[in-house]
Amino acid sequence: xxxxxxxxxxxxxxxxxxxxxxxxxxxxxxxxxxxxxxxxxxxxxxxxxxxxxxxxxxxxxxxxxxxxxxxxxxxxxxxxxxxxxxxxxxxxxxxxxxxxxxxxxxxxxxxxxxxxxxxxxxxxxxxxxxxxxxxxxxxxxxxxxxxxxxxxxxxxxxxxxxxxxxxxxxxxxxxxxxxxxxxxxxxxxxxxxxxxxxxxxxxxxxxxxxxxxxxxxxxxxxxxxxxxxx
Amino acid sequence: xxxxxxxxxxxxxxxxxxxxxxxxxxxxxxxxxxxxxxxxxxxxxxxxxxxxxxxxxxxxxxxxxxxxxxxxxxxxxxxxxxxxxxxxxxxxxxxxxxxxxxxxxxxxxxxxxxxxxxxxxxxxxxxxxxxxxxxxxxxxxxxxxxxxxxxxxxxxxxxxxxxxxxxxxxxxxxxxxxxxxxxxxxxxxxxxxxxxxxxxxxxxxxxxxxxxxxxxxxxxxxxxxxxxxxxxxxxxxxxxxxxxxxxxxxxxxxxxxxxxxxxxxxxxxxxxxxxxxxxxxxxxxxxxxxxxxxxxxxxxxxxxxxxxxxxxxxxxxxxxxxxxxxxxxxxxxxxxxxxxxxxxxxxxxxxxxxxxxxxxxxxxxxxxxxxxxxxxxxxxxxxxxxxxxxxxxxxxxxxxxx
Numbered sequence: 001x002x003x004x005x006x007x008x009x010x011x012x013x014x015x016x017x018x019x020x021x022x023x024x025x026x027x028x029x030x031x032x033x034x035x036x037x038x039x040x041x042x043x044x045x046x047x048x049x050x051x052x053x054x055x056x057x058x059x060x061x062x063x064x065x066x067x068x069x070x071x072x073x074x075x076x077x078x079x080x081x082x083x084x085x086x087x088x089x090x091x092x093x094x095x096x097x098x099x100x101x102x103x104x105x106x107x108x109x110x111x112x113x114x115x116x117x118x119x120x121x122x123x124x125x126x127x128x129x130x131x132x133x134x135x136x137x138x139x140x141x142x143x144x145x146x147x148x149x150x151x152x153x154x155x156x157x158x159x160x161x162x163x164x165x166x167x168x169x170x171x172x173x174x175x176x177x178x179x180x181x182x183x184x185x186x187x188x189x190x191x192x193x194x195x196x197x198x199x200x201x202x203x204x205x206x207x208x209x210x211x212x213x214x215x216x217x218x219x220x221x222x223x224x225x226x227x228x229x230x
Numbered sequence: 231x232x233x234x235x236x237x238x239x240x241x242x243x244x245x246x247x248x249x250x251x252x253x254x255x256x257x258x259x260x261x262x263x264x265x266x267x268x269x270x271x272x273x274x275x276x277x278x279x280x281x282x283x284x285x286x287x288x289x290x291x292x293x294x295x296x297x298x299x300x301x302x303x304x305x306x307x308x309x310x311x312x313x314x315x316x317x318x319x320x321x322x323x324x325x326x327x328x329x330x331x332x333x334x335x336x337x338x339x340x341x342x343x344x345x346x347x348x349x350x351x352x353x354x355x356x357x358x359x360x361x362x363x364x365x366x367x368x369x370x371x372x373x374x375x376x377x378x379x380x381x382x383x384x385x386x387x388x389x390x391x392x393x394x395x396x397x398x399x400x401x402x403x404x405x406x407x408x409x410x411x412x413x414x415x416x417x418x419x420x421x422x423x424x425x426x427x428x429x430x431x432x433x434x435x436x437x438x439x440x441x442x443x444x445x446x447x448x449x450x451x452x453x454x455x456x457x458x459x460x461x462x463x464x465x466x467x468x469x470x471x472x473x474x475x476x477x478x479x480x481x482x483x484x485x486x487x488x489x490x491x492x493x494x495x496x497x498x499x500x501x502x503x504x505x506x507x508x509x510x511x512x513x514x515x516x517x518x519x520x521x522x523x524x525x526x527x528x529x530x531x532x533x534x535x536x537x538x539x540x541x542x543x544x545x546x547x548x549x550x551x552x553x554x555x556x557x558x559x560x561x562x563x564x565x566x567x568x569x570x571x572x573x574x575x576x577x578x579x580x581x582x583x584x585x586x587x588x589x590x591x592x593x594x595x596x597x598x599x600x601x602x603x604x605x606x607x608x609x610x611x612x613x614x615x616x617x618x619x620x621x622x623x624x625x626x627x628x629x630x631x632x
Contacts, residue, residue, distance in 0.1 A: 054544060054625040075548040082546020093541045093629065097246030107545045109235045158546075 001193055002028040002051060002162070007060035009046055009216075020046040022216040024060070028209075030161065031191040035204035038213035044197045045166060047213070051195060052085050052164045053077045065161070082111050086155030088184070090167035092147045094139040094154075100146075101126060101135040104153045111158060125153040129183070145176035152183055156192075163187060165196040169203060181206065231551055240558040247531070251563065254527050258567025258605055259574055261517035265601035266575025266593045268513045271582065272506025274591030279502060281590065283495045287365050289462055290491035291469045293324075293455040293476070297487050314485050315451025316476075318380055318440060323479055324457055327471030329464040334361040334456040335380070335440050339447040341411045343436060345397040352393055353435045354410065356443020364458045367432060372404040372419030375439055383441045387415040391423040392433040410436065411446050465490050510597050514604055520567070521608020528560050528616035539620050540628025549621035556617035557610070564609025568602045575601075 004026040010019045020043045028034055036044040049055040050062065053069060062070050069080055087093075094103045101122050108118045126132050129149045139147055148168060155163055165184060169177030181203055188194045198204045210222040244251045295316045321335040337356035342349055355361075359377040362369060374388055387410065394403050394417075403417040415438060424432045444450055459468035469488050476486045532539070542552055575593065582591050 049626050052544065054629070075550065078543070078546050078548035078551075080546075081544065085546075087544045089629070093537060093544075095538055095541070097242055102242075106542075109239065110231055110542065110545055110547045110551065112231050112235075114232075154545075 001030040001032070001065060002026070003063040004050075005061050005063075007050065007057045007062060009043075009050060009055065010058050019216050021050070021057075024216075024218060026211075026218065028193060028195065030193055031188065032193050032195075033185070033188045033208045034193075034195045035207035035210045036195065036197045036213060037199070037201065037204040037210060040199075042213040043216040044213055046216075048164050048166055048195065048197050051162070052087060053081050082107065082158060084161045086158065086160035086163045088148070088151050088155050088163065088165040088168045090170035092139070092144075092151045092171070094147055094150060096139055099136045099138055100131055100142065100150045103139070103150055104157055107154060107158050121157060125157055129153045143176075144172050145179060148172060148176075148180050149183065152180070152187075156187065160192070162193045162195065165194065167197055167199065169198070169200065177203070231547075231554075236554055236558050237562070240555055240562050243531075243535070243555075243559055244562060247534075250527060250531070254524060254563050255567045255570055257520040257523050258517075258564055258609070259569075259571030261513070261520040262568045262571025262601045262605050263575035263578060264513040264516050265510055265597060265604075266572060267578040267582070269506050269510040269597035270575070270579045270591045270593035271589075272502065272509050273594045273597070274582075274589045276499060276502035276506060277590040277592075278588070279498045280495060283491060283498070285366060286491065287456065287458060288491075289459040289465055289468075290364070291457040291459060291465060291472055292489050292491065292494075293457060293472055294487040294489075295451060295454075295485070297485055314480055314483070315449075316455060316486065317450060318444075318452065320476055320479055321452060321455045322380060323475050324455065324472050326475060327468060329459055329467035329471055330457055331460045332360045332364050332458045334358055334364040334458075335452045336361075336454050336456060337440055337443045337447070337449070337451075338453045339443065339449075341436075341446060343393065343397070344409045345403075345406070348397055350393075350396060352390075352410075354443060354446065355435050355437045356440040356446075357437060358440055360458075361437070361456070364456050367424065368422045370420045370422040371402045372417070374419055375437065376418075380439075381441050382439065383445055384439050385413060385415045385442060386418045386439065388419040388421060388437040389417055390421050390431075390433045390435045392431075393436060394420045410438070413442075413446060415442075465492060506594075506597075510600070514600070517601065517604045518608055520605065521564075521612045524560055524563060524609050525612030525616060527563075528556060528613050529619070531559070532556065532616050532620045535620075536623060536628045537631050539623050540625045540630075543623070543625035544629060553617040553621040556620050557613050560609050560613030560617070561606070564605050567609075568605040571605070572598065572602065 004024050007021060007024040008019065009021040010017050024047065036047060038044050046055065050057055057070060061068055064080065064084065069077065072080065095106065098106070104125050105118055105122050108121060126135050129152065131146065131149055131153065134142060134146055142150065163184065168180055168184065172180060184194055184196065185206070196207065204210055208224060211218050212220045293316065318335055321333055324330055324333050334357050339354050340351055341354050343352045357375065358380050359375045361367065362374045370391065375386065376384060387408065389403055397403055397408065398406065402420055404419060406417050407414050408417060421432060438446070457468055457472055459465045469490050473488050477484055539552060579591050579593055582589070
């Protein structure tokens with residue numbers, strides 16, 4: 001599904017070149033549940049952005065579903081993002097002037113899906129995420145947990161194969177955070193590949209596959225394929 | 231992305247920041263309204279003058295004594311002579327031209343008119359029966375000047391509507407006698423109320439036979455001769471014939487000026503059209519300013535919505551789509567602005583038309599078109615840069631609000 005070979009990403013800071021990622025080799029299978037952990041500045045988010053095609057590697061190749069996506073132009077990458085990748089952010093990134101339903105509908109609108117089909121999909125997403133009575137509320141009228149549920153509903157509205165979550169519980173209290181994690185984990189059961197960046201070992205530890213990063217390198221992997229997730 | 235969704239999304243972002251949107255629309259609409267109102271005024275002035283001229287009569291050629299174009303000093307001037315005056319016979323001679331249908335000689339003076347104890351100063355017009363048709367005047371009661379010998383000094387007069395009211399009240403003065411200067415005249419008719427034309431109020435004049443006017447003012451020269459050509463096409467011929475006839479009668483001396491009404495009209499037309507254009511152009515500058523304002527506002531919108539742009543990119547919107555969204559927003563702004571401005575402008579024109587009913591104000595279609603296309607044009611032009619800037623943002627940096 002996702003294959004990184006010798007991927008490097010470096011930034012120019014002043015006259016210094018800072019390597020955020022060094023020679024990453026990584027392969028993630030479809031339906032996998034991966035957590036990325038490590039101290040800040042270790043390159044977790046950079047790796048996530050590269051997977052999400054928001055950023056381009058300085059060198060190396062990235063294959064998504066067997067296709068080399070590093071050589072695609074911006075427009076083609078945008079299409080891949082639209083069709084295959086969903087994002088969940090720490091700060092939700094909901095459009096403040098749009099209602100919950102409209103926020104969920106946004107990727108469908110951008111993809112040019114006909115209105116009738118959009119309405120159906122949004123209705124079932126609102127139902128699934130228990131947001132029926134919040135459909136017409138604007139983000140500032142929603143609680144943190146509700147906002148993140150809206151964001152997850154939006155991320156899954158195009159039925160992406162890969163879901164990328166960058167500290168999805170970072171702005172939530174523990175109880176709400178757990179709920180959100182459960183929602184995300186339910187998605188992995190539907191063969192969605194979930195990749196989650198987190199600081200919290202308790203959350204990261206729930207993943208089937210845990211990657212620990214330091215200084216732009218993956219230093220260790222823990223596989224806990226057989227693990228009771230409740 | 232479907233077109234209707236693009237428009238809808240752009241409208242939600244306009245609705246999202248109401249104050250900004252309203253101020254922008256205000257700026258745009260003031261520009262458009264200014265163009266509409268100012269050109270309507272200019273155009274109104276032009277039409278006013280044109281109407282005034284055509285109310286003087288149609289297919290007219292005007293003959294004045296003296297020659298204004300003469301350069302240098304003629305021998306007559308050294309001897310203290312004034313230009314030879316136009317005589318009644320000169321006027322009658324013009325009828326010899328086949329291009330001329332009617333002529334009306336004109337003498338003007340002012341005199342005291344009195345009836346019993348009432349009196350006032352009036353402008354006295356000396357002319358012939360033809361004046362009524364040549365000048366497109368209309369008679370209210372009684373008769374106009376009698377046709378026949380132009381040299382006859384009949385003591386009859388026709389009163390302007392206001393003069394009649396002042397001397398005779400609600401009754402008609404027809405058949406009564408009035409005193410003009412040192413002579414008595416019998417009132418044979420009263421003009422209808424016509425109001426002012428070319429600064430000359432026909433309601434406050436008294437018309438007498440031209441020969442009687444000459445007696446009254448002790449002169450023999452004409453103020454001017456109104457020559458009506460047979461048709462529009464005959465105007466040029468009438469002018470040429472008039473010049474030829476009068477030069478011949480004045481021993482070849484070119485001491486009269488003959489102008490066509492059209493020539494005078496065309497000059498006014500040109501001047502006032504230029505004025506309208508200039509005023510409209512100045513107003514259009516305010517539209518350009520509004521365009522720059524739109525650019526400014528859109529640039530602010532881009533920097534305020536950096537995170538949203540990052541999000542749109544993450545959700546799979548290609549650069550072109552983001553450009554289109556911001557572009558549509560600017561176009562919507564200027565379109566609404568022009569519509570509001572047009573409405574305001576037309577309302578302004580309506581109000582002006584109420585206040586000055588005699589001024590035929592109306593925005594010319596070309597000005598309306600120019601105002602709308604300038605506002606749309608500047609809106610579109612000045613949104614290109616902000617839209618490109620939005621589309622070029624780096625999604626990672628944009629999402630983190632940097």
